[in-house]
Amino acid sequence: xxxxxxDAARSWESLRKGHQSRPLEWLVERGIFLVSLSAxxxxxxxxxxxxxxxxxxxxGKMNSSSVQTVIPVAEMDKQSPAELRAYxxxxxxxxxxxxxxxxxxxxxIKVEADKEKPVDKDAPVNTTAWHYxxxxxxxxxxxxxxxxxxxxxxxxxxxxxxxxxxxxxATLVALLFSVPLALAAAIYVSQLAPAxxxxxxxxxxxxLAGIPSVVLGFFALIVMATxxxxxxxxxxxxxxxxxxxxxxxxxxxxxxSIAEDALTSVPRSYTQAALALxxxxxxxxxxxVLPAAIPGVFAAVVLGFGRAxxxxxxxxxxxxxxxIVSGSFFDSTRTMTAxxxxxxxxxxxxxxxxxxxxxxxxxxxxxxxxANFAGDxxxxxxxxxxxxxx
Amino acid sequence: MTVSEITLPKFKVDSAxxxxxxxxHSSRAPLIDLKNLSFYYGRSQAxxxxxxxxxxxxxxxxxxxxxxxKSTLLRCLNRMNDLIDGVRVxxxxxxxxxxxxxxxxxxxxxxKRVGMVFQRSNPFPKSIHENIAYALRLQGVKDRSxxxxxxxxSLRGAALWxxxxxxxxxxxxxxxxxxQQRLCIARAIAIKPEIILMDEPASALDPLATAKIxxxxxxxxxxxxxxxxxxxxxxxxxxxxxxxxxxxxxLIEYDTTTKIFTNPAKKQTEDYVTGRFG
Amino acid sequence: xxxxxxxxxxxxxxxxxxxxxxxGSFFFTGLTGLATFLILAILAIILGNVVWEGWGSxxxxxxxxxxxxxxxxxxxxxxxxxxxxxxxxxxxxxIFVIPIGVITxxxxxxxxxxxxxxxxxxxxxxxxxxxxxxxVFGLFGLGFFIAFAGQNLDRxxxxxxxxxxxxxxxxxxxxxxxxxxxxxxxxxTEESLKAIPSGLREASLALGAxxxxxxxxxxxxxxxxxxxxxxxxAVSRAAGEVAPILFTGAAYYMxxxxxxxxxxxxxxxxxxxxxxxxxxxxxxxxxLLYATVLALLxxxxxxxxxxxxxxARMRRKMRAAH
Ligand SMILES: Nc1ncnc2c1ncn2[C@@H]1O[C@H](COP(=O)(O)OP(=O)(O)OP(=O)(O)O)[C@@H](O)[C@H]1O
Ligand SMILES: [Mg+2]
Numbered sequence: 001x002x003x004x005x006x007d008a009a010r011s012w013e014s015l016r017k018g019h020q021s022r023p024l025e026w027l028v029e030r031g032i033f034l035v036s037l038s039a040x041x042x043x044x045x046x047x048x049x050x051x052x053x054x055x056x057x058x059x060g061k062m063n064s065s066s067v068q069t070v071i072p073v074a075e076m077d078k079q080s081p082a083e084l085r086a087y088x089x090x091x092x093x094x095x096x097x098x099x100x101x102x103x104x105x106x107x108x109i110k111v112e113a114d115k116e117k118p119v120d121k122d123a124p125v126n127t128t129a130w131h132y133x134x135x136x137x138x139x140x141x142x143x144x145x146x147x148x149x150x151x152x153x154x155x156x157x158x159x160x161x162x163x164x165x166x167x168x169x170a171t172l173v174a175l176l177f178s179v180p181l182a183l184a185a186a187i188y189v190s191q192l193a194p195a196x197x198x199x200x201x202x203x204x205x206x207x208l209a210g211i212p213s214v215v216l217g218f219f220a221l222i223v224m225a226t227x228x229x230x231x232x233x234x235x236x237x238x239x240x241x242x243x244x245x246x247x248x249x250x251x252x253x254x255x256x257s258i259a260e261d262a263l264t265s266v267p268r269s270y271t272q273a274a275l276a277l278x279x280x281x282x283x284x285x286x287x288x289v290l291p292a293a294i295p296g297v298f299a300a301v302v303l304g305f306g307r308a309x310x311x312x313x314x315x316x317x318x319x320x321x322x323x324i325v326s327g328s329f330f331d332s333t334r335t336m337t338a339x340x341x342x343x344x345x346x347x348x349x350x351x352x353x354x355x356x357x358x359x360x361x362x363x364x365x366x367x368x369x370x371a372n373f374a375g376d377x378x379x380x381x382x383x384x385x386x387x388x389x390x
Numbered sequence: 391m392t393v394s395e396i397t398l399p400k401f402k403v404d405s406a407x408x409x410x411x412x413x414x415h416s417s418r419a420p421l422i423d424l425k426n427l428s429f430y431y432g433r434s435q436a437x438x439x440x441x442x443x444x445x446x447x448x449x450x451x452x453x454x455x456x457x458x459x460k461s462t463l464l465r466c467l468n469r470m471n472d473l474i475d476g477v478r479v480x481x482x483x484x485x486x487x488x489x490x491x492x493x494x495x496x497x498x499x500x501x502k503r504v505g506m507v508f509q510r511s512n513p514f515p516k517s518i519h520e521n522i523a524y525a526l527r528l529q530g531v532k533d534r535s536x537x538x539x540x541x542x543x544s545l546r547g548a549a550l551w552x553x554x555x556x557x558x559x560x561x562x563x564x565x566x567x568x569x570q571q572r573l574c575i576a577r578a579i580a581i582k583p584e585i586i587l588m589d590e591p592a593s594a595l596d597p598l599a600t601a602k603i604x605x606x607x608x609x610x611x612x613x614x615x616x617x618x619x620x621x622x623x624x625x626x627x628x629x630x631x632x633x634x635x636x637x638x639x640x641l642i643e644y645d646t647t648t649k650i651f652t653n654p655a656k657k658q659t660e661d662y663v664t665g666r667f668g
Numbered sequence: 669x670x671x672x673x674x675x676x677x678x679x680x681x682x683x684x685x686x687x688x689x690x691x692g693s694f695f696f697t698g699l700t701g702l703a704t705f706l707i708l709a710i711l712a713i714i715l716g717n718v719v720w721e722g723w724g725s726x727x728x729x730x731x732x733x734x735x736x737x738x739x740x741x742x743x744x745x746x747x748x749x750x751x752x753x754x755x756x757x758x759x760x761x762x763i764f765v766i767p768i769g770v771i772t773x774x775x776x777x778x779x780x781x782x783x784x785x786x787x788x789x790x791x792x793x794x795x796x797x798x799x800x801x802x803x804v805f806g807l808f809g810l811g812f813f814i815a816f817a818g819q820n821l822d823r824x825x826x827x828x829x830x831x832x833x834x835x836x837x838x839x840x841x842x843x844x845x846x847x848x849x850x851x852x853x854x855x856x857t858e859e860s861l862k863a864i865p866s867g868l869r870e871a872s873l874a875l876g877a878x879x880x881x882x883x884x885x886x887x888x889x890x891x892x893x894x895x896x897x898x899x900x901x902a903v904s905r906a907a908g909e910v911a912p913i914l915f916t917g918a919a920y921y922m923x924x925x926x927x928x929x930x931x932x933x934x935x936x937x938x939x940x941x942x943x944x945x946x947x948x949x950x951x952x953x954x955x956l957l958y959a960t961v962l963a964l965l966x967x968x969x970x971x972x973x974x975x976x977x978x979x980a981r982m983r984r985k986m987r988a989a990h
Contacts, residue, residue, distance in 0.1 A: 012486040012503070015495050022498075025880050029779070036775030038768050039793040039854065042847050046800060049812040184703030192697050193704075201704060203976045208711050210972030212908020213802075214937045215961055218944045219714050222957070249714075252707055282696035303799065310801020312911040317944060337803045337911070344807075344915055349815070361807040365800060372799035376792065470874060475781045502876030512867035514886060524885065525875045574871070581875060 050365060053358035062128040064156050064352040073107045122155045128352050133160050133359075149323040149334070151343065151353045158356050160363075162323040166240065166333035170315050171308040173244020173329055178252045179301055185252075186259035186300075191271070191285035202260065209253035217317030220246035225318065234330035238320035241329045246314045255304040258379065262296020263289055265386050292386065299378040306371030310364055312337040336360045421446035421615050422467065422585070427481035429462055431474070436462045438639045439481070444632070446584075449607060449616045451630035451647065453623070455662070458636040460619045464587050467617065468504035469497045485585070502529065505578035509590040511570035513562035513577075518545075518554050521562050521573060522580045529581050540580055548576035549606050568599025575606060579614070586610065588618040592625065604629050623663055627651050635659045715965070722962030725955040731963070735921065735934075740947045742956035747963055749925055753838070753933030754967070757917065758903045760842035760929065761849065766899055768846075769853025770888075776854070777861040778883055798851035802911040809844030809916035832930060839929040841917030848912055849902035856901060860894015860982060861887065897978045904971035908964060910937040936964045 056062045071079065071087055079087070085095040088106050098106070122140050125132065136145035139157060147161035189201045225242045234241070266289045274284035290297070320332025321342065340357050347354040420443035429437035436459045444450050452460040465471045466483065469490065483491050490500055514521050522541045531537055541558070545551040550572045554565070562573055571591055578586055588607070592600040607616060607629050620626050626633055626647065633650040635643045635658075643650060643659045654660045725742045733746020772790070780787040818834035826832040864887055872882040888895075910918070919932040920942060926933045940960055947953035 012488045015488055015490070015499050015503075021496055022878065025878055028880060032771050032775050032779065035768055035771040036780075036790060038772055039790055039797050039850060042850065043793045043796055043800075045812055046804065046808045046847075049816060050804060050807050053807070053811045053815070181703045181707055184700040185707055188697070188700035188704045192700060199980075201708075203980055204711070205704070205707055206976065207969075207972065208707065210904060210969050211711075211714065212910075212937055212964060212968055214908060214910045214940050215714075215718070215965060218940055218957070218961055219717070221944050222950075222954070223717060249710060256707075280693040282693045286696065306799050310799075310804065312801065312803040313941065317941065337801060340803050340807065341911060341914055344810075358807055358811065361804050365804050368799050368801055368804075369796055372796045373792070376795045468874065470870065473870070473873065498876050498878050501874055506870075506874035508867060508870065508874075510867055512865070512871040514868060514871065515890065524872075528875055528877050528881060577871075577875065 047362075047365065050358055050362050054355055054362045057128050057352070057355045057359050060129065062126070062352045062355055064127045064158075065124050071107070073104060073111065076104065076107055120155060125155070127156050127158050128356060133158055133356075135159075136161075147325050149339070151356070152346075156352065158352075160336075160360065162325045163334060163336045163339050163360065165325055166319065166323065167309050167315075167335040167337070169240040169329060169333055170244045170247055170319060170335055171305060173241055174247035174251055174308040175301065175304060177245055177248035178255055178304065181248075182252045182255035182300070182304075183259050183297060186256050186263055187285055187290065189256075190260050190263040191289055192281055205256050206253050208249065209257075211249075212313075213250055213311060214313040214317075216246050216250055217314040220314060220318035232330070236320055236330065236332045238318055238332055239330050240319060240333040243315045243319035243333070243335075244329070246318050247308050247311055250311055250314060251304040251307050254307050255300045258300035258303055258375075259293075259297050262293040262299065262379065262382060265296070265383055266292045267386060293382070295378045295382040299375040299382070302371050302378070303375040306368040306375070309371075310337060310368050312341050316341050336364055418445040418448055420444070421485060422617075423482075423484040423487075425482040425484075427463075427466065427479070427483055429459070429466060429471070429480075430478040431462075432476045436639050437466070440641045441481075442634065442641060442644045444615065444617060446615045447611060447613070448631040449611050449618060449629055450632040450634065451626040452617065452619045452634050452636060453621070453626050453662070454636035454642075456621075459639045460636055461589050463636070464506075464589055464617060464619055467585070467587055468501045468506055469495075470501075470506065472497060502581055503583050504585045504587060505581065505583035507571070507574050507578055507586065507588040507591045509593055511567060511574050511594070513565070513570050513573050515561065515563055517559045518562045518565070518573060519558040522577050525577050525580050544576040544580035545573075547579050547610070548572045549602060549609070550576055566599070568595045568602060571595060571599070571603060572606065575603075575610075579610065583614070585615045585617065588616065590619050590621060593621060600625070623651075623665070635662060637662075715969075718958060718961050718965055721955070722958035722960075725959035726962055730956075730959055736923070739921065740943065740949070740953045740956065742953075742959065745956055747936065747939065747960055749922065749934045750936040750939045750960075751963065751967075752925060753918075754907055754936040756926070756933060757838055757842045757845065757913070757935070758906050760838060761845045761906055762899055762903060764843060764846035765849050765853050765902055766895070769850050769898065769902075770857050770895055772850075773854050773857035773861055774883060774888075777858055778879070778887070794851045794854050797847075798855075800848075802848065802909055803914075805844050805848045805912040806915050808847070809840055809912060813840040813843055814916065835930075836915065836917045836919075836932050837930040838917055838926060838933050841913040841933070842929075844912045844916045845906040845909065848909070849906050852902040852905055853895075853898040856898025856979070857891065857895050859979075860891040860897070863894065863982060864890045893978055893982055897975045897982070900971050900975040900978070904968045904975065907971070908937050908968040910935070910941055913938065936960065936967065940964055 051058075076084065081095070084103070085092065088095070088103075088110060090098075090106075095103075120140050131137075136147050136159070138145045139148060139155065142148070147159045148157040149159055149162045150157040185205060189198055189205070193201060220242055221238070224246060225237050228242055228245070229237050232241075270288050270292060271281075271284045274288045275281070279287070315335045316338040319335060319338060321334045321338055322332035323334040323339075324331060326333075340360055344354070344357050347357065422444040424443065425441050427437055427440040428435060440463065452463065454460055462471065466479065471477050471479070479491055481491075482489055485504075488495070514524060516524070519538075519541055522544055523537050526537050526540055531540070542551060542555075545554065550569060553569060554573075557564075562570065565573060571594075575586075575591070592603045595603065604625060607618065610616060611631075618626075618630065630647045633645065633647045634641060635650065635654075635656075637658060643654060643656050645655070649655075650659060651663055654663065660666075730742070730746050731751070732748050733744070734749050735745050738744040772794075776787065776790060780790070814834055814836065818831065818837075818840065821833035822831050868886055868890070869882055872886045873879070877885070913935060917932055918935045918938040920938075922932060922934055940957070943953055943957040943960060944950075947957075950957075
């Protein structure tokens with residue numbers, strides 16, 4: 001007994017080992033922390049690397065002007081070899097293999113060739129300058145200043161306005177179509193439906209989110225476009241309206257989920273109080289629950305907007321892809337996302353077209369980031385408020 | 391006796407402090423020594439300047455109205471409160487003379503010596519055998535026959551062996567509430583702690599299962615120092631040797647159970663144990 | 669605030685008033701119910717249309733053939749290379765995304781202080797990552813994985829003139845998709861970790877287990893269904909995505925199957941796009957197109973249904989546990 005007691009007491013000495021006793025665990029836990037930063041790192045990397053490819057345009061370092069300043073042959077000696085090589089557009093190996101005479105000959109040919117190029121008053125314009133990206137310009141052959149996206153032509157016209165309008169048009173149709181439907185469904189499922197129906201209605205609607213967007217695009221292109229054209233009788237088969245409706249299908253589950261979430265987070269005591277005062281279920285839903293959840297509905301719309309404006313395959317397949325500025329929803333249109341998807345593969349890596357497409361990507365990233373941020377903030381606030389009151 | 395010769399010098403037992411006057415079990419050496427212990431959840435203070443000592447191999451009951459800090463104090467004893475964000479401890483808490491609040495103390499080792507049984511039984515969703523074997527493997531016991539032996543012993547120790555010996559490898563969640571709680575006790579004693587903390591271990595059980603747990607506690611005090619929180623006055627009177635009464639985070643009275651229940655020094659204590667408030 | 673009052677206190681006219689609104693109630697419930705029904709009807713029409721039109725051309729030869737002879741006719745073309753390509757890229761993706769997603773979720777639920785700035789930062793990033801447009805992921809894959817990581821790898825390890833790393837490949841497509849589906853895995857894992865009663869963690873810690881031991885031996889085994897749900901959802905989301913792989917790995921046509929992770933691949937979703945938009949004779953291609961869409965839907969949709977049911981069961985269990 002005595003012996004045992006002292007042993008027990010003594011064994012407590014070993015307690016004072018402190019945290020150093022498990023270095024491996026400490027290391028693993030540090031590792032867990034570092035990995036947990038992955039999401040932050042990824043957001044940062046996306047911004048940094050999409051931005052990196054777009055940066056020269058933003059900083060005004062790109063020049064798409066198709067006219068170079070002519071270097072007279074006489075002034076050839078004043079140029080450094082590197083400048084000369086760039087001017088002639090030769091590879092280093094080829095340039096180095098030429099003697100002075102050949103180079104002079106090349107210069108003469110180049111000057112002659114430049115003279116024979118068709119003269120366009122817009123040829124010297126650097127179309128990647130901010131002004132040409134966002135303001136209308138009276139290009140050669142156009143009577144009025146216009147917004148033109150025409151990257152593959154003699155003069156590369158990079159006006160982004162048609163694409164932005166296209167994106168907004170499709171998104172607007174999508175929201176007008178999906179928000180009322182999704183919101184009504186959210187009210188029904190969260191407030192009015194019998195309990196047994198709730199159990200399967202929610203997952204069933206969320207199933208819509210499981211349809212890949214390329215399938216929705218396919219359905220819009222092959223089936224919906226024809227049906228809608230027959231019903232409404234408009235001219236161009238693929239247009240902002242068709243694309244918007246298909247886009248709406250894609251964001252219904254988004255809007256529904258968030259709105260339903262907001263509506264169910266309104267404490268049940270609100271409804272019960274209203275019911276006890278003699279109002280009917282729908283009055284309680286309409287006058288008590290919906291107003292309390294209004295910020296959530298707003299968040300649903302904002303997040304739906306972010307999703308719609310960033311969606312690619314549906315609009316690529318169903319919008320017709322003509323980059324025209326028009327107020328009609330039944331005209332063919334081209335969105336920012338579809339433009340990137342359709343054109344990037346054909347660009348020269350590092351060229352102005354390539355960089356402008358990355359600029360569009362960066363704009364999309366910023367817009368959706370802002371939409372998400374706003375939506376999340378609103379949702380967070382709402383939940384805190386409702387929980388505080390509950 | 392010899393025991394006190396060894397341990398007492400470390401503890402400088404202050405005769406003015408609560409519990410020191412107790413005659414019964416006074417041969418038992420103090421094991422846990424609390425001095426000016428205060429505890430804060432963020433800004434709100436849950437324990438106020440608590441000083442007393444808990445003797446070894448006896449059952450000490452914590453009683454008091456809900457929210458008075460019994461669980462908080464219990465969870466201080468094996469530093470389970472460390473898991474909560476923003477808590478702060480002040481004062482001293484010694485076991486065998488070692489300050490266990492010190493940041494140098496390895497809480498993992500501490501918890502191996504100070505076991506805990508919770509109010510809601512919480513067996514792992516594994517087999518009965520595995521529930522105990524998990525605890526053993528944490529201790530580094532690897533040998534299968536050794537594990538089987540200890541599993542049997544601890545189940546016997548928790549008076550559960552006869553009921554489950556034929557289904558050791560079925561899920562622990564299939565046991566009744568009382569059996570689950572005894573499994574949790576078996577799990578706690580499998581790793582041979584010195585101290586077992588029990589937070590209302592029988593509050594969710596029917597009278598029959600409660601009686602079994604109480605029997606078990608009386609049985610276990612031969613080998614373990616037990617601290618038990620209970621709301622049931624009869625239970626405290628039946629099974630504990632010492633009782634500490636808390637109110638609003640303060641220790642009101644600490645003495646032998648007989649004294650607390652028959653002749654308390656404070657009016658508040660009397661009111662509480664006789665059921666006049668709380 | 670007004671709380672429940674016994675009905676007896678109501679003025680006598682009250683009941684009539686409520687009855688008077690019966691029509692309004694009926695109308696409102698009917699309207700919202702109709703919207704719900706409409707959504708489900710659209711879903712049913714899409715699925716029905718695809719199954720109805722696609723089923724007839726869904727043959728063994730279609731599933732095991734390639735596109736060597738003819739890409740656009742249902743008599744000759746098959747989808748095996750696309751199914752293999754899509755499978756390869758999603759499997760590779762899960763290998764990247766699941767560990768990272770699960771570890772992040774572990775940090776968020778087991779370690780992070782719930783209200784701290786860091787945690788809110790991480791959560792904000794996760795939410796935002798979930799909302800980044802898929803085409804932007806494609807640009808990111810091209811700008812980061814191929815133009816930056818790949819070209820630097822080439823510079824360091826690959827001397828030849830032809831790029832080995834710095835070009836579209838299964839590897840880069842998978843990594844891009846892994847970044848995209850990271851939030852899916854994190855959110856699903858987090859949900860399942862939160863569903864585990866804290867009593868289990870306390871029980872383990874009180875036995876002297878370290879936090880890591882508790883996580884690996886008690887918490888994670890319990891969370892496995894949730895982690896699997898996350899994985900399945902990520903796979904089903906990624907399997908149907910086309911935009912992120914347009915520039916990072918998908919090929920219009922390949923004569924043979926990819927041989928390594930640095931090869932390009934043919935993809936089922938991309939193939940749906942090609943068949944819908946590039947066919948010289950859409951009427952002739954239509955049966956093939958429908959069959960291909962059906963194959964894609966079978967792949968993504970069944971996974972989705974499985975995930976939804978596993979998750980619904982988990983939620984019910986969670987509610988029962990609390
Ligand atoms: N995690 C926590 N965070 C903040 N405050 C807490 C926390 N846990 C307990 N408290 C507060 O500390 C005080 C003491 O709580 P404790 O759980 O110790 O009481 P108790 O005596 O065990 O009560 P009961 O008999 O109901 O179990 C209470 O006022 C309680 O509200
Ligand atoms: Mg308690």
